[in-house]
Amino acid sequence: ESDKLYHADPFVVALALTMKERPQQTLIKFRICVVTNEKGKLIGNPNLHQNNMKKIPDVCNHFGIDCIDHFGMFREENWLF
Numbered sequence: 001e002s003d004k005l006y007h008a009d010p011f012v013v014a015l016a017l018t019m020k021e022r023p024q025q026t027l028i029k030f031r032i033c034v035v036t037n038e039k040g041k042l043i044g045n046p047n048l049h050q051n052n053m054k055k056i057p058d059v060c061n062h063f064g065i066d067c068i069d070h071f072g073m074f075r076e077e078n079w080l081f
Helices: 009-021 056-063 070-076
Strands: 033-035 066-068
Touching (some): 033 070, 056 066, 066 070
8 A cells, every 4th residue: 555646636626626616604705726836738838738647727727716826826815025
């Protein structure tokens, strides 16, 4: 069992999809968004054109989930360094 790899990517996208489809009633408005530094085929990652490898941004786009990188999150949250 030590040779098996466990990846969090499917669970991250599944959680976002679940939260999008069944939103909880809250007093605070929030946006469902996945944050990743991966680059998908649609963002112009030339290394992915020759294979069928799916990256987080590609899967999020397929399911209509917003996906941004870390710097996008910093901008949206108005973080200053």
